[in-house]
Amino acid sequence: xxxxxxxxxxxxxxxxxxxxxxxxxxxxxxxxxxxxxxxxxxxxxxxxxxxxxxxxxxxxxxxxxxxxxxxxxxxxxxxxxxxxxxxxxxxxxxxxxxxxxxxxxxxxxxxxxxxxxxxxxxxxxxxxxxxxxxxxxxxxxxxxxxxxxxxxxxxxxxxxxxxxxxxxxxxxxxxxxxxxxxxxxxxxxxxxxxxxxxxxxxxxxxxxxxxxxxxxxxxxxxxxxxxxxxxxxxxxxxxxxxxxxxxxxxxxxxxxxxxxxxxx
Amino acid sequence: xxxxxxxxxxxxxxxxxxxxxxxxxxxxxxxxxxxxxxxxxxxxxxxxxxxxxxxxxxxxxxxxxxxxxxxxxxxxxxxxxxxxxxxxxxxxxxxxxxxxxxxxxxxxxxxxxxxxxxxxxxxxxxxxxxxxxxxxxxxxxxxxxxxxxxxxxxxxxxxxxxxxxxxxxxxxxxxxxxxxxxxxxxxxxxxxxxxxxxxxxxxxxxxxxxxxxxxxxxxxxxxxxxxxxxxxxxxxxxxxxxxxxxxxxxxxxxxxxxxxxxxxxxxxxxxxxxxxxxxxxxxxxxxxxxxxxxxxxxxxxxxxxxxxxxxxxxxxxxxxxxxxxxxx
Numbered sequence: 001x002x003x004x005x006x007x008x009x010x011x012x013x014x015x016x017x018x019x020x021x022x023x024x025x026x027x028x029x030x031x032x033x034x035x036x037x038x039x040x041x042x043x044x045x046x047x048x049x050x051x052x053x054x055x056x057x058x059x060x061x062x063x064x065x066x067x068x069x070x071x072x073x074x075x076x077x078x079x080x081x082x083x084x085x086x087x088x089x090x091x092x093x094x095x096x097x098x099x100x101x102x103x104x105x106x107x108x109x110x111x112x113x114x115x116x117x118x119x120x121x122x123x124x125x126x127x128x129x130x131x132x133x134x135x136x137x138x139x140x141x142x143x144x145x146x147x148x149x150x151x152x153x154x155x156x157x158x159x160x161x162x163x164x165x166x167x168x169x170x171x172x173x174x175x176x177x178x179x180x181x182x183x184x185x186x187x188x189x190x191x192x193x194x195x196x197x198x199x200x201x202x203x204x205x206x207x208x209x210x211x212x213x214x215x216x217x218x219x220x221x222x223x224x225x226x227x228x229x230x231x232x233x234x235x236x237x238x239x240x241x242x243x244x245x246x247x248x249x250x251x252x253x254x255x256x257x258x259x260x261x262x263x264x
Numbered sequence: 265x266x267x268x269x270x271x272x273x274x275x276x277x278x279x280x281x282x283x284x285x286x287x288x289x290x291x292x293x294x295x296x297x298x299x300x301x302x303x304x305x306x307x308x309x310x311x312x313x314x315x316x317x318x319x320x321x322x323x324x325x326x327x328x329x330x331x332x333x334x335x336x337x338x339x340x341x342x343x344x345x346x347x348x349x350x351x352x353x354x355x356x357x358x359x360x361x362x363x364x365x366x367x368x369x370x371x372x373x374x375x376x377x378x379x380x381x382x383x384x385x386x387x388x389x390x391x392x393x394x395x396x397x398x399x400x401x402x403x404x405x406x407x408x409x410x411x412x413x414x415x416x417x418x419x420x421x422x423x424x425x426x427x428x429x430x431x432x433x434x435x436x437x438x439x440x441x442x443x444x445x446x447x448x449x450x451x452x453x454x455x456x457x458x459x460x461x462x463x464x465x466x467x468x469x470x471x472x473x474x475x476x477x478x479x480x481x482x483x484x485x486x487x488x489x490x491x492x493x494x495x496x497x498x499x500x501x502x503x504x505x506x507x508x509x510x511x512x513x514x515x516x517x518x519x520x521x522x523x524x525x526x527x528x529x530x531x532x533x534x535x536x537x538x539x540x541x542x543x544x545x546x547x548x549x550x551x552x553x554x555x556x557x558x559x560x561x562x563x564x565x566x567x568x569x570x571x572x573x574x575x576x577x578x579x580x581x582x583x584x585x586x587x588x589x590x591x592x
Contacts, residue, residue, distance in 0.1 A: 006392060013389045021377035024418075100373055102338045104390050105362040257340055 007110055014114035022119055029120055036123030044069065044131055060195045063138035064225050069193040070132025071149055072217050075156025076189050077125035083161045085115030089168035098259070108256060109249055112168065113161075148224055148234045155216030155238025156192070160185065162241070162248035163211065169248070169255040184211060192217045215240035268442065268474055269312040269335065274344035275498075276330055277303040304330040305341070306498035312476070314441075317468045319489035319506075320478045323587055327498045328478045332446050335476070336366050349441065362391060365440035367431050369447035374419045380430050381415045384437060391438035398437065405433040409463060425456030432463060442474045443467065449481050461487050482578070496587050510582060517556065518575045519547040524568040532562050543570075 022029055047069070051062040085092065092098050092115060101111040132149065139145065167181040184206075192213040196204050208214040216238040223229030223237075279299045305327045312318060322328050333339040335346060337353035337360055346353055351360045367373070374383035388398045406412055409429045414422060422430065428448060435443065445464065449457045465488060467473045477488060485492060485506065492509050494502040502509055523529060523543040531537050535549040549559060560572055 010389050013386060017375055017378060017382065017386055020382070021375060024377050096371060099333070099338050099368075100371075102357065103336060103361050103366050103373070105358045105392075106390055107358070259339070 007107065010106060011110050011114050014111070015117045018114065018117045019119055032120035033123035036120060037127050038123075040073065040124050040127045044127070058195050058197050059226070063135045064221070065194060066131050066135035067139065067149070067225075068195070068217055068221050070128050070130075070135055071152045071221070072156055072189060072192045072213075073128025074125050074132060075153045075216070076160050077121050077128055078153070078157040079160035079164065081118050081121035081125065082157075083113050083164045084118045084121075085112040086161075086164035086168040088116055090171045093171055093259075102259075109165070109252060144231050144234075145224065148220055148231070151235050151238045152216055152220055155241030156213065158241035158245040159211060159213055159216050160188070162245040163188070165245070165248040165252050169252045172255040172258045188213050195222075212240035212244050267311045268314045268316075269348040270346070271311070271331075271335070272309050272345045274305050274308040274331070274334060274341050274346070275303070276305040276327075276334065276339065276341045277301050303498050305334075305344075308344070308495065308498070308500055310493055310500065310503055312474060314474055315468070315472045316491060317464075317475045317489055318477065319485040319492040320476055320495065321480075321482075321485060321492060321583065322495035322501075326495045328495060329446060331495070332366075332444050332476070332478060336364060336444055337361055362438065363440055364442045364444065365435035365438070366444045367428075367435045367446065367448050369428070369445075369450040372419060372427060372431055373434055374427075374430065376420050377418055379416045379418055380411065380422070383419065383430075383434060384415075387434055387437050393438050397439075401437055401439065405436060408466075409433050409459075424451055425453060425459075428452060428456065428460060429463075432460065436467070440473065442476070445475065445477045445479075447479055448477070449479060449484055457481075457484075464488060482583070494583065494586055501586050510576065515550055515552055516577050517549055517551050518577055519549065519556075519559065519563075520571075520573040520575070521545045521547065521563060521567070521569060522571040522573075524570050527568060529567060532559060535559070 044066075047065070048062060051057075051065070056062070057065070080087070089098075089112065092101075092112070097115070098108075098112075101108055101115070104111065136145065136149070141149075163181070163185050167185070170181065188207065188211060191199065191203060191207055196207065196214055196218040204214070220234045220237045223234050278301070280302050304325075308327070308331060320328055320331065330339065334341050335348060335353060337357040340354045349360065349363055353360050374380065375386065378386075384402055387393075388395075393401070406415065409432065411426075411430060411433060414426055414430075419427065419430070432448070443464075448464075449460055452460065461484065464475060464477070468475050468488075475488075477484065479485065490505060492502070492504070492506050493500060494509070518538070519535075521529070521544070523545065526543055529537075529540070529545050531547060532554070534554045535547045538546040538548050540546070556574055560574075563569060563572070
């Protein structure tokens with residue numbers, strides 16, 4: 001087997017092991033997944049209620065915003081489900097589990113990503129997917145729109161994975177995760193779910209040039225609905241998310257050398 | 265013999281955040297944090313040959329675990345070099361760890377909620393062990409360590425002794441050439457300790473696996489290790505065969521004299537009384553200055569003796585002595 005395919009295989013095996021562990025606590029999983037579904041569902045209900053009252057924001061109709069919301073929501077839920085290990089990384093370090101990962105002949109990025117896959121995130125993913133499906137039906141989506149949605153979801157997922165990786169990298173230097181990063185991740189979900197034009201300049205700048213959430217969600221959506229830009233541009237823009245993730249991984253590999261272990 | 269692991273002038277220090285006590289201290293550290301540097305390793309060098317079974321001992325905080333973590337590629341030292349199996353552990357980590365096995369007595373390497381055998385399957389994939397080789401190896405280890413009865417039990421439900429045996433087997437599935445054992449007998453009962461020691465011994469003798477063992481249990485050392493490296497406060501205090509360690513520190517002997525009744529006893533010249541309880545007296549002496557037969561003859565001639573017992577001081581005493589010398 002080639003190293004890359006072998007790495008993917010091990011990743012899948014680790015993820016499956018993680019899911020099997022979680023299935024030992026089935027009732028807890030079902031309740032958490034349902035809770036996620038309900039909470040995010042209520043959130044969207046509130047947005048819809050506002051639109052029924054005010055019509056549109058900055059020329060965006062409810063189902064267009066729903067499209068954006070669905071793309072960002074499912075991208076985020078996938079990232080949270082697949083990369084949760086990075087979000088929990090300070091706990092992994094404090095428990096000494098990172099030592100164990102270093103003892104294995106595999107990349108740490110792959111192992112941390114597979115460390116804790118949270119199946120209950122399927123609750124949030126399903127909710128976002130429902131909203132997206134509803135939006136696509138109302139937009140009378142063509143095949144191109146579906147492809148764009150897929151590319152945007154993957155790009156958004158990569159961006160959030162990159163943020164989780166960066167957050168974890170900080171832990172190498174501080175042991176405790178600075179809460180500030182949560183402002184960017186959670187804030188990013190909220191911000192990217194709406195047309196970027198409603199925000200002040202510094203916020204637009206942050207999510208366009210520092211964290212490329214605009215390139216993976218808002219900008220392609222604008223090309224799709226407003227500017228009717230060429231499909232190639234719409235499909236290429238979300239690749240910024242992938243570049244962001246790769247850059248984060250490079251920074252991670254640098255930070256790893258500062259790892260100081262804990263305890264005896 | 266060729267050297268398998270060469271450690272030269274390793275040094276490693278940690279930054280420890282200084283925090284005042286109480287609420288004021290906790291808030292104060294938010295604003296301004298002060299760090300102290302603590303040297304875990306100052307200057308550590310040694311060489312191991314293939315097939316060695318070496319005990320690595322020292323008090324808490326001496327740098328044992330730090331050394332093991334550097335040698336197994338977990339930590340990067342501040343300075344110094346390691347050449348292990350022809351590689352640098354922290355630079356060629358993934359290639360290197362493929363050929364070593366590590367067992368930490370304090371925590372398991374297995375998946376807590378999964379049956380033991382599932383952990384073995386996962387390790388097979390992680391280490392890319394070919395299926396036929398894995399089956400043979402797994403079968404051997406299961407027999408040797410008597411794991412058959414609980415291969416399908418989740419790890420969290422195992423007793424500590426069972427878990428340690430499984431952990432050892434898990435570390436051996438990929439047939440490592442070097443095995444690091446960090447306090448493997450901690451918390452085990454006497455029977456499990458004996459079983460574990462036998463396994464380690466046979467691995468070393470029959471399969472030629474190099475073993476580095478850190479422990480606080482001197483019985484582990486006496487039962488297993490031909491060579492002992494003592495570390496204290498980040499420096500090597502002594503390195504050599506166990507007998508040499510005994511001799512170099514103190515050629516001391518202990519003599520227990522049991523007297524008939526509660527009579528007076530004055531120590532012969534060049535001996536000291538360590539303590540006395542009722543009719544028992546513990547003496548300490550140097551067998552070169554005071555030959556044992558003469559001492560015993562002298563005591564028997566002047567006292568009413570019921571019993572005599574000559575002993576070497578226990579290894580703990582020797583080590584304690586070494587630490588004190590190292591610190592002064």
